Amino acid sequence: MPPRPKGPPARQQATVMLSRVAYSLYWMSRQIERAENMSRLLEVNLQFLLDFQGFDDAGLKEHWGSILASAGDEALFDTVHATADSRSVTDFLAFDLRNPRSILSCVFAARENARMIRDQISVEMWETINEMYLFLKDRSATDIWIAGPYEFFQHVKRHSHLFQGLTDATYPRSEGWEFIQFGKWIERADQTTRILDVKYHILLPQAADVGGAVDTAQWQAVLRSASASEAYHRFYVQEILPWKVAEFLIFSDSFPRSLHCCVLQVDELLRRIVGETSARARTEAARAARRLVTDLASLTIAEVLDQGLHEFLLEVQKSLERIGEEVVQTTMFYSAEFDPEEQQQQQQQ
Amino acid sequence: MSILSPNYDCGPFCDEMFASSGAVRPHYKRLAERLGTLPEADFHQRRAAIDLAFLRRGVTFTVYNNSEGTERIFPFDLIPRIIPASEWKRLEAGLVQRITALNLFVHDLYHEQKILKDKVVPAAQVLSARHFRREFMNFSVPRDIYVHICGTDLIRDDAGRYLVLEDNLRCPSGVSYMIENRAAMRRAFPNLFQSYGVRPVEGYADTLLKSLRYITPRPGDKPSVVLLTPGVYNSAYFEHTFLARQMGIPIVEGRDLVVRDSHVFMRTTAGLVPVDVIYRRIDDDFLDPSVFRPDSVLGVPGLVGAYRAGNVALANAIGTGVADDKVIYAYVPKIIKYYLDQEALLPNVNTYLASDPADRKFILENIAKLVVKSANEAGGYGMLIGPAATAAECAEFRTMVAAQPRNFIAQDPIKLSRSPTWCDGQLEGRHIDLRPYILTGEKTVVTPGGLTRVALRKGSLVVNSSQGGGSKDTWVLKGDE
Numbered sequence: 001m002p003p004r005p006k007g008p009p010a011r012q013q014a015t016v017m018l019s020r021v022a023y024s025l026y027w028m029s030r031q032i033e034r035a036e037n038m039s040r041l042l043e044v045n046l047q048f049l050l051d052f053q054g055f056d057d058a059g060l061k062e063h064w065g066s067i068l069a070s071a072g073d074e075a076l077f078d079t080v081h082a083t084a085d086s087r088s089v090t091d092f093l094a095f096d097l098r099n100p101r102s103i104l105s106c107v108f109a110a111r112e113n114a115r116m117i118r119d120q121i122s123v124e125m126w127e128t129i130n131e132m133y134l135f136l137k138d139r140s141a142t143d144i145w146i147a148g149p150y151e152f153f154q155h156v157k158r159h160s161h162l163f164q165g166l167t168d169a170t171y172p173r174s175e176g177w178e179f180i181q182f183g184k185w186i187e188r189a190d191q192t193t194r195i196l197d198v199k200y201h202i203l204l205p206q207a208a209d210v211g212g213a214v215d216t217a218q219w220q221a222v223l224r225s226a227s228a229s230e231a232y233h234r235f236y237v238q239e240i241l242p243w244k245v246a247e248f249l250i251f252s253d254s255f256p257r258s259l260h261c262c263v264l265q266v267d268e269l270l271r272r273i274v275g276e277t278s279a280r281a282r283t284e285a286a287r288a289a290r291r292l293v294t295d296l297a298s299l300t301i302a303e304v305l306d307q308g309l310h311e312f313l314l315e316v317q318k319s320l321e322r323i324g325e326e327v328v329q330t331t332m333f334y335s336a337e338f339d340p341e342e343q344q345q346q347q348q349q
Numbered sequence: 350m351s352i353l354s355p356n357y358d359c360g361p362f363c364d365e366m367f368a369s370s371g372a373v374r375p376h377y378k379r380l381a382e383r384l385g386t387l388p389e390a391d392f393h394q395r396r397a398a399i400d401l402a403f404l405r406r407g408v409t410f411t412v413y414n415n416s417e418g419t420e421r422i423f424p425f426d427l428i429p430r431i432i433p434a435s436e437w438k439r440l441e442a443g444l445v446q447r448i449t450a451l452n453l454f455v456h457d458l459y460h461e462q463k464i465l466k467d468k469v470v471p472a473a474q475v476l477s478a479r480h481f482r483r484e485f486m487n488f489s490v491p492r493d494i495y496v497h498i499c500g501t502d503l504i505r506d507d508a509g510r511y512l513v514l515e516d517n518l519r520c521p522s523g524v525s526y527m528i529e530n531r532a533a534m535r536r537a538f539p540n541l542f543q544s545y546g547v548r549p550v551e552g553y554a555d556t557l558l559k560s561l562r563y564i565t566p567r568p569g570d571k572p573s574v575v576l577l578t579p580g581v582y583n584s585a586y587f588e589h590t591f592l593a594r595q596m597g598i599p600i601v602e603g604r605d606l607v608v609r610d611s612h613v614f615m616r617t618t619a620g621l622v623p624v625d626v627i628y629r630r631i632d633d634d635f636l637d638p639s640v641f642r643p644d645s646v647l648g649v650p651g652l653v654g655a656y657r658a659g660n661v662a663l664a665n666a667i668g669t670g671v672a673d674d675k676v677i678y679a680y681v682p683k684i685i686k687y688y689l690d691q692e693a694l695l696p697n698v699n700t701y702l703a704s705d706p707a708d709r710k711f712i713l714e715n716i717a718k719l720v721v722k723s724a725n726e727a728g729g730y731g732m733l734i735g736p737a738a739t740a741a742e743c744a745e746f747r748t749m750v751a752a753q754p755r756n757f758i759a760q761d762p763i764k765l766s767r768s769p770t771w772c773d774g775q776l777e778g779r780h781i782d783l784r785p786y787i788l789t790g791e792k793t794v795v796t797p798g799g800l801t802r803v804a805l806r807k808g809s810l811v812v813n814s815s816q817g818g819g820s821k822d823t824w825v826l827k828g829d830e
Contacts, residue, residue: 016619016622017617017619018605018615018616020602020616021599119593127406
């Protein structure tokens with residue numbers, strides 16, 4: 001039913017945010033966080049393989065195969081490359097524009113989103129994304145590979161940190177802020193599940209290696225992939241134990257990349273974005289978020305391992321996806337057949 | 350070593366900085382002194398810093414028909430174009446006169462058409478104009494203003510006389526460069542600015558917002574103003590975001606707007622919010638697919654209905670394109686005389702109309718000596734510069750002019766004035782033009798300055814950014830030196 005504005009329509013004096021702008025802010029933020037995580041994951045694993053050169057071809061293939069599997073890009077990879085080795089997987093996950101989740105694709109897309117809404121973000125935020133883009137655009141994958149990809153990953157991570165810091169320092173605490181933060185935390189939660197899932201793939205086959213030097217190094221790599229090495233050691237002090245690493249990255253309530261921390265933020269932002277303030281959640285997204293928060297606050301690592309780490313992580317990923325999707329649908333792609341006044345009242349409830 | 354070379358050659362042109370005797374013109378004296386003491390290395394350092402700043406800030410435009418790297422910075426030249434106060438005063442008066450008359454003209458065309466009945470402008474020329482919107486006959490726009498934003502292109506001939514080259518009455522672009530260039534120059538030469546007495550251009554956005562608010566259909570209420578862009582792939586997208594940011598208004602695409610019950614709303618995260626005034630940077634043809642081009646995905650279905658119902662205002666109004674047709678341009682001096690009973694303060698370039706039999710004969714016989722332009726193209730496309738063209742190109746245009754005389758005009762080639770410009774390692778004279786921006790709200794205001802475009806290729810007369818042009822900062826002085 002088309003709206004019937006009675007007299008002059010109600011004026012909204014406060015600043016309004018276009019749905020399209022919210023969508024771009026949300027994705028810009030997700031894409032930057034994703035590029036950073038992918039950089040760290042690749043950097044750590046390339047370094048790991050340098051430290052342990054004993055891998056034969058099959059071992060290498062398995063190592064990279066599990067990373068591809070956790071990134072969720074195996075099928076696409078197989079259409080582009082014949083074998084999974086350091087070079088081909090790095091090419092695919094870092095530089096290949098045919099892969100929509102590659103670092104390059106993410107940064108290019110983030111920059112395109114930022115360009116669309118550059119009147120909405122600070123000059124500092126725009127310049128940081130634009131510099132990141134100009135840096136990547138000017139380099140070929142081959143050049144980066146020859147020079148050693150360390151500098152490349154470093155650059156992406158630094159600029160992501162710079163971007164997030166500048167956002168904190170220059171962006172008003174408005175509705176846009178909520179969308180930026182929501183995008184960042186939901187992506188970070190998703191990436192943490194994937195980083196842990198890599199280890200699940202690596203760990204399973206060779207039970208003999210459990211507890212060995214390689215195994216410890218692999219869990220060390222998992223921690224470093226989540227920038228969690230120092231925090232873990234400060235928390236546990238002891239040596240690296242696989243289940244403690246998993247426990248830390250899933251349940252820590254103080255480490256800002258643990259699933260628990262990320263989901264707490266997602267839940268909080270969701271309350272603000274879709275106006276979920278009552279005790280009983282109204283939207284599917286809010287219900288899913290609250291269920292996740294409860295699980296992460298009450299489950300133990302033993303219960304998770306019983307259920308199966310992989311299955312648990314997949315379940316979390318699915319919940320996160322549903323939450324993101326519903327926020328997009330209700331704030332950005334709603335049907336315009338609503339009565340505007342009625343809809344505003346709904347939002348304010 | 351100074352970058353001002355004693356071998357600088359003015360050639361047979363009017364040079365902005367040097368008189369024909371080689372002496373520096375009075376209003377350029379202090380700049381010359383500054384450049385004289387500036388080591389060449391410093392000059393390069395400042396140029397490089399500005400280029401980098403433009404790239405980082407994304408002050409870019411998009412080039413069409415170019416598959417690689419479609420985003421470019423607009424080349425910027427560090428030597429400003431300086432206009433003394435007395436000269437500007439004449440320009441300003443001429444521009445206000447011209448826009449005032451053009452507004453009355455467009456209003457008349459869509460109402461009584463007195464000027465056609467009095468046969469001052471032939472009715473056939475107007476009725477055949479591509480951008481004449483007969484469906485808006487007898488439709489009244491808020492406060493009778495049609496052209497809220499105008500960019501008029503001026504050139505100077507070899508005698509230093511200012512001439513009007515064309516009027517841009519639809520969606521003139523480039524104003525963001527006027528403001529960004531000033532910011533860049535201020536960073537490069539902070540001290541020079543303080544002592545020179547350059548009038549600021551930064552008031553533009555403020556005046557624009559006032560003009561836009563002035564036409565709200567609901568006076569008294571705080572108007573909700575938006576800028577409508579074709580989107581991120583438009584060549585002027587940077588400018589759209591720039592202006593929206595300066596004015597603090599939302600920038601919207603067609604898909605952000607919905608029309609319900611002849612009212613326009615924008616889709617926000619908090620639901621639909623009403624819109625009163627739209628500064629549209631989309632041509633008439635693409636505004637509303639249900640009225641104009643059905644294939645347009647840029648526009649808003651129902652927008653024209655809301656406009657007709659008087660619930661939303663558009664700037665510029667629909668139908669102004671009729672007056673920026675290059676055939677109509679030829680009549681502007683008569684239009685000024687007709688409505689204001691004044692002689693045009695700024696003359697036109699001598700123009701021949703291909704639709705006039707005598708003129709057409711002259712054009713076809715002398716095409717190699719003339720500049721031929723199609724009536725409705727912009728951006729330096731669809732034109733022939735006879736003296737620089739090959740025989741084949743001339744022949745091609747001769748055929749087109751003969752086939753569609755209404756679509757072509759020809760003009761005497763003008764020896765555009767030149768300004769010293771840094772090219773190939775030294776300062777050389779390059780041809781320039783000037784686009785000042787005129788805003789009409791409660792009154793008509795010309796921003797003191799404008800966009801000076803420069804043809805960077807040696808000998809070239811085409812200053813368009815899409816054709817190898819660059820730009821300069823334009824200084825209008827408070828005094829005469």
